[in-house]
Structure formats: structure tokens, C-alpha cells
Amino acid sequence: MLEMNRQEKQILQSKLLATMTPFEVEVHWPLIEEIRRLKKEKNAVLLVHHYQTPEIYHGVADFVGDSLGLSRKAAEATCDRIVFCGVHFMAETAKLLNPKRKVLIPDPEAGCSLSEAITVEDVRALKAKHPGAPVVCYVNTTAAIKAESDICCTSSNAVKVVDSLKSDKVIFIPDEYLGQNVARETNKEVITHPGHCMVHEQFTVADIDNYRQEFPGIEVIAHPECKPDVVQAADYSGSTSGMIDHIAQSKSKKIMLITECSMSDNLRAKFPDRDFQVPCTFCPHMKKITLEKVCRSLKEDVFEIEIPEAIAGKARLAVQRMLEIF
Numbered sequence: 001m002l003e004m005n006r007q008e009k010q011i012l013q014s015k016l017l018a019t020m021t022p023f024e025v026e027v028h029w030p031l032i033e034e035i036r037r038l039k040k041e042k043n044a045v046l047l048v049h050h051y052q053t054p055e056i057y058h059g060v061a062d063f064v065g066d067s068l069g070l071s072r073k074a075a076e077a078t079c080d081r082i083v084f085c086g087v088h089f090m091a092e093t094a095k096l097l098n099p100k101r102k103v104l105i106p107d108p109e110a111g112c113s114l115s116e117a118i119t120v121e122d123v124r125a126l127k128a129k130h131p132g133a134p135v136v137c138y139v140n141t142t143a144a145i146k147a148e149s150d151i152c153c154t155s156s157n158a159v160k161v162v163d164s165l166k167s168d169k170v171i172f173i174p175d176e177y178l179g180q181n182v183a184r185e186t187n188k189e190v191i192t193h194p195g196h197c198m199v200h201e202q203f204t205v206a207d208i209d210n211y212r213q214e215f216p217g218i219e220v221i222a223h224p225e226c227k228p229d230v231v232q233a234a235d236y237s238g239s240t241s242g243m244i245d246h247i248a249q250s251k252s253k254k255i256m257l258i259t260e261c262s263m264s265d266n267l268r269a270k271f272p273d274r275d276f277q278v279p280c281t282f283c284p285h286m287k288k289i290t291l292e293k294v295c296r297s298l299k300e301d302v303f304e305i306e307i308p309e310a311i312a313g314k315a316r317l318a319v320q321r322m323l324e325i326f
């Protein structure tokens with residue numbers, strides 16, 4: 001096994017020290033080394049979402065990304081195992097796109113308030129009420145909901161996916177606010193369902209106003225799962241990777257990220273010259289993934305994602321349609 005050389009160790013430790021005390025780094029270090037060793041032994045790749053904690057994000061990830069970027073990485077993976085450090089729907093999407101690989105999630109209880117907000121019966125009722133309208137499902141849905149949908153989208157391509165459809169009316173599920181934010185940018189009629197992200201729905205325009213008063217000139221960046229008035233009060237809105245690309249080309253020194261709080265922690269190492277202000281609003285589902293559970297997942301091959309083929313075939317089509325166009 002190739003161990004980290006001194007320079008690699010120093011780089012990694014300096015990233016961790018951007019948000020941790022030396023003592024915390026010391027506490028995490030043995031598991032970081034163990035996981036890196038196990039990844040090689042088990043021929044596994046670790047896909048890590050931007051909302052994971054820094055010890056996972058900087059310490060053990062092979063690839064970090066937003067839902068779209070990680071789906072693409074999952075589709076391309078040639079290793080024996082994919083360990084998904086994110087939430088269940090993300091690991092399920094990885095399995096749909098690469099069914100031959102063993103896809104593991106370190107905690108199967110890592111869910112999502114959006115994916116829990118809609119049932120197959122709800123989708124069928126919407127289709128019956130709006131016959132002929134295609135169904136666009138946000139990637140934050142179970143495979144069973146994807147199987148009922150015509151095409152999938154993520155926060156980085158939702159407007160393009162909706163615009164790509166011939167129909168003047170589309171059913172957009174399950175994120176009501178994302179649907180409303182998309183509707184502002186297209187000429188189509190967008191039918192929504194009342195599902196919300198439990199993290200992003202907490203932010204208000206008053207939060208933004210208060211920050212702007214306290215830190216004049218601060219740039220406000222919001223995820224499109226926020227309420228429409230919050231997105232409109234922000235200077236920029238985009239997927240988690242879209243936010244990072246935007247920050248990379250922005251000259252702002254003070255930035256307010258209206259999203260899950262680990263994202264700011266992770267970006268402090270990437271953009272040490274910026275000052276990130278963030279109301280600490282964390283996703284309890286994302287935080288179910290810990291170094292201990294990642295280590296167990298690799299050692300014991302748990303918890304494997306399995307999707308019945310009757311659902312997987314149709315769900316895969318919806319995701320592949322999206323990847324073929326965007």
C-alpha cells in the first residue's frame with residue numbers, strides 16, 4: 001500500500017486546519033489513514049457531496065461534487081465499490097447509473113426531506129390531473145418516483161431540462177420552491193408539489209437584510225432550494241458546484257452562503273482569502289455520515305444499495321435522459 005508522503009500529509013493537514021484545531025485533526029487522523037488504506041485494499045472510490053464534514057471532504061474523498069457531478073463520476077467508475085458519502089437518493093442514483101458496481105452508503109438512514117415529501121400515488125394523481133404534461137423529477141427523489149417520471153434534473157440543469165421539453169406545461173416534483181424558481185426563468189407553466197428542503201426553507205429575506213447591514217458589500221449566494229423571495233434577494237443562485245465556480249471568479253472578499261453550513265467549512269480551505277459568513281444550518285441527514293461509519297462501510301461492505309429491476313429500468317431512463325442532454 002502506498003502511504004501518503006510528507007508533502008501530501010502537509011497539504012491535507014493544512015486543509016483540515018482551515019476549520020479545525022490541531023487536536024481535532026489529531027483525533028481524526030488514525031481513521032483518515034485507515035480509510036485511505038481500505039480504499040486501496042477494497043478497490044473502492046469515495047464520492048463525497050459538498051455538504052459532508054471537512055474530515056470526510058478533505059480527508060478521504062476521491063471526488064467531491066454536486067448531485068450532477070457525482071452522478072457523472074458514478075457512471076464512469078470502474079472500481080469494485082462506490083462508497084457514497086451523501087444521502088440515500090444520491091447513492092441510489094449512482095447504482096442506477098452503474099448497476100454492475102457495488103454501491104455502499106455508510107448509513108442507510110441518511111434520507112432527505114424532499115425525497116420523503118412525495119409518494120408514487122401523489123405523482124399518479126398529478127399526472128391524472130394534468131394529462132399529457134411531462135413529469136420532471138428533481139434528483140432528490142427515490143428510484144420509485146424517478147420510475148414514474150419522464151426526465152430527471154438537478155439544481156444545476158433544472159431550467160435547461162424544463163426548457164428542453166416540447167410541452168407548454170410541465171409537472172415539476174417534489175421541490176415547490178425550486179419549481180417556482182425555475183418557473184421564473186422559463187415561459188412554461190410549471191405545476192409543483194408542496195415538498196421542501198428542511199434546511200433551505202429556514203432562510204428568510206430578513207436574514208439576508210441583517211447580514212447586508214452588518215457586513216456592507218457582502219456577496220450573498222443562495223441555493224435554488226430556498227424560497228423564491230430569498231433567491232431573488234441574493235446576488236447569485238446555483239447548485240453547490242455552481243456556487244463554487246461563481247466564487248472562484250468573484251472578487252468579493254466577504255461571502256454569505258445561504259446553504260448547508262459544512263459547505264462554508266469546506267470552502268474555507270479552498271478559498272483562504274475569503275471571509276465566509278454563514279448561519280449554521282446543517283442537514284441532519286448529511287451529518288449521519290461519519291468517518292467511523294465510512295470505515296465500517298469499507299470493512300464490512302455495508303450498506304449495499306439494491307433497487308428492484310422493475311423500478312430500476314424505468315428510473316434509469318429518467319436519469320439517463322438528463323445526462324444525455326446535459
Ligand code: 13P
Nearest residue numbers: 066067068154155239240
Ligand atoms: P446540489 O446538487 O446543488 O449539490 O444539491 C443537492 C442538495 O441536496 C442540496 O440540498
Ligand code: SF4
Nearest residue numbers: 112113197198199283
Ligand atoms: Fe435533502 Fe435538504 Fe438535506 Fe439536501 S440539504 S439532502 S435537500 S434535506
